[in-house]
Amino acid sequence: MTADQQPTPTEPGPPAAPRCFGDGDPLYEAYHDDEWGVAVHGDRALFERIALEGFQSGLSWITVLRKRPAFRAAFAGFDPELVARFDDADVARLLADAGIVRNRAKIEATVANARALLALVESGRTLDDVVWSHAPAAPERERPATWTDIPSQTDESRALARELKSLGSRFIGPTTAYASMQACGLVDDHLAGCRVVLGRIAGPDRLAG
Numbered sequence: 001m002t003a004d005q006q007p008t009p010t011e012p013g014p015p016a017a018p019r020c021f022g023d024g025d026p027l028y029e030a031y032h033d034d035e036w037g038v039a040v041h042g043d044r045a046l047f048e049r050i051a052l053e054g055f056q057s058g059l060s061w062i063t064v065l066r067k068r069p070a071f072r073a074a075f076a077g078f079d080p081e082l083v084a085r086f087d088d089a090d091v092a093r094l095l096a097d098a099g100i101v102r103n104r105a106k107i108e109a110t111v112a113n114a115r116a117l118l119a120l121v122e123s124g125r126t127l128d129d130v131v132w133s134h135a136p137a138a139p140e141r142e143r144p145a146t147w148t149d150i151p152s153q154t155d156e157s158r159a160l161a162r163e164l165k166s167l168g169s170r171f172i173g174p175t176t177a178y179a180s181m182q183a184c185g186l187v188d189d190h191l192a193g194c195r196v197v198l199g200r201i202a203g204p205d206r207l208a209g
């Protein structure tokens with residue numbers, strides 16, 4: 001798009017405010033704008049988010065995001081009841097699937113975590129209950145101005161990781177737990193200058209474009 005083809009901004013606020021991350025990549029932009037920091041509820045959705053954060057460990061998030069459709073196909077839509085029934089043949093299938101992250105420990109952890117989730121539900125609780133019980137109490141800390149203001153883990157994320165481990169989950173440490181808390185909206189770490197934040201201040205809808 002050339003300069004004279006730029007659409008006229010129709011909403012208040014600086015239209016060119018940068019994003020915290022993702023600028024320039026449509027998939028990453030959409031994830032930043034519409035998903036990161038937005039509350040996620042429901043055991044299937046939380047299971048998927050936490051599983052993908054585990055797969056992300058050691059990689060960039062955009063790598064996992066690009067592979068998300070393949071992950072969903074490979075892991076039966078992250079339906080915990082189906083993943084819990086995965087056997088050695090399924091693990092072999094996943095290890096041969098170039099569309100996903102082929103890491104045996106992470107794949108086996110995801111299957112184990114599905115089983116842990118079913119046991120949790122069997123005991124009368126839900127993953128939603130467990131995860132959201134670790135949401136920080138208000139007032140939350142001040143909105144971060146820069147990435148250096150964002151912790152890699154917090155007391156709440158350490159407690160969440162500890163509880164998930166005690167319930168049989170694997171591959172979930174305090175850092176992955178904190179990334180999951182960000183992704184699932186338990187915390188909102190959009191930076192103070194981010195267009196999502198400025199859009200909320202300007203009006204009920206986020207800034208367009």
Ligand SMILES: [Zn+2]
Binds near residue numbers: 020021032190191
């Ligand atoms: Zn942001």
